[in-house]
Amino acid sequence: MAEADYKALKSGGFMRQVQKNHFSMRLKVIGGRLTAEQLAVITKISQKYGDGHVHLTSRQGVEIPFIQLEDIDAVKVELQEGGVAIGVCGPRVRTVTACQGSAVCPSGCVDTYPLAAAISERYFGRQLPHKFKFGVTGCMNNCLKAEENDLGVKGGYTIEWKKDACTLCGVCLKACREGALTRTDTAILLDADKCNHCGRCVKSCPFDAWHGEPGYILSFGGTFGNLIAKGEQALPIIRDTETLFRVADAALKFFDEYANPSERFRVAINRAGWDKFKSEMEAAYHG
Numbered sequence: 001m002a003e004a005d006y007k008a009l010k011s012g013g014f015m016r017q018v019q020k021n022h023f024s025m026r027l028k029v030i031g032g033r034l035t036a037e038q039l040a041v042i043t044k045i046s047q048k049y050g051d052g053h054v055h056l057t058s059r060q061g062v063e064i065p066f067i068q069l070e071d072i073d074a075v076k077v078e079l080q081e082g083g084v085a086i087g088v089c090g091p092r093v094r095t096v097t098a099c100q101g102s103a104v105c106p107s108g109c110v111d112t113y114p115l116a117a118a119i120s121e122r123y124f125g126r127q128l129p130h131k132f133k134f135g136v137t138g139c140m141n142n143c144l145k146a147e148e149n150d151l152g153v154k155g156g157y158t159i160e161w162k163k164d165a166c167t168l169c170g171v172c173l174k175a176c177r178e179g180a181l182t183r184t185d186t187a188i189l190l191d192a193d194k195c196n197h198c199g200r201c202v203k204s205c206p207f208d209a210w211h212g213e214p215g216y217i218l219s220f221g222g223t224f225g226n227l228i229a230k231g232e233q234a235l236p237i238i239r240d241t242e243t244l245f246r247v248a249d250a251a252l253k254f255f256d257e258y259a260n261p262s263e264r265f266r267v268a269i270n271r272a273g274w275d276k277f278k279s280e281m282e283a284a285y286h287g
Contacts, residue, residue, distance in 0.1 A: 129259035174204075
């Protein structure tokens, strides 16, 4: 590489260090998941081309510091051969983060990793006015902090009480932290306005008297950088990935159309107006 194109290098995941001609290389890690084989490749690259350590980022990423300029092409080849992809920087969709979800965690309402992988497949690296972050968390415990993301996805249940299976034992009432359930002599009553779709009633019931249908709760416009803002929920819980992706497509389209260059998604929504944004998201939601 005769002359460094630092902008292109940064876009491709190589960030300049304070040390001259040294770069910290960002890897693509979807949902925080790496195989043992990928870890072995990363270890080898760090020892061979770096200084023997890696950095774990706040967004479940891995960076290998101290890659020298002249070694970048060789590093790319060896990573590709080892099944490890390089991440991105700059104004584009970044690596998708996720908790372990229902495949591993007893609290999980949705299987997060397949969804994170599908989001990454559809959007990763897409050019936008500014960086854009997706985060997927499996339940209301919100380990992934969905509302910190430009578009956050939180798993939840829509619930249904099954009278014939219920003994009115009251376990679900104790499990519900929102006060959404009350008991009469003959029934358990649900206040839908208080229900936050956490699914604790479903998971706590010893008689399977609650049925939970997995769904997705979206938040928009979260950012925890120079600007700190909590993502806002603008839609009811979504039952299927087709609707989720239709809404996500609309959100990125809105960002492309209304944002100024180098303007974060939240700022673009604020300037264009939340009423306009919500109207377009509702149209996408209803198809």
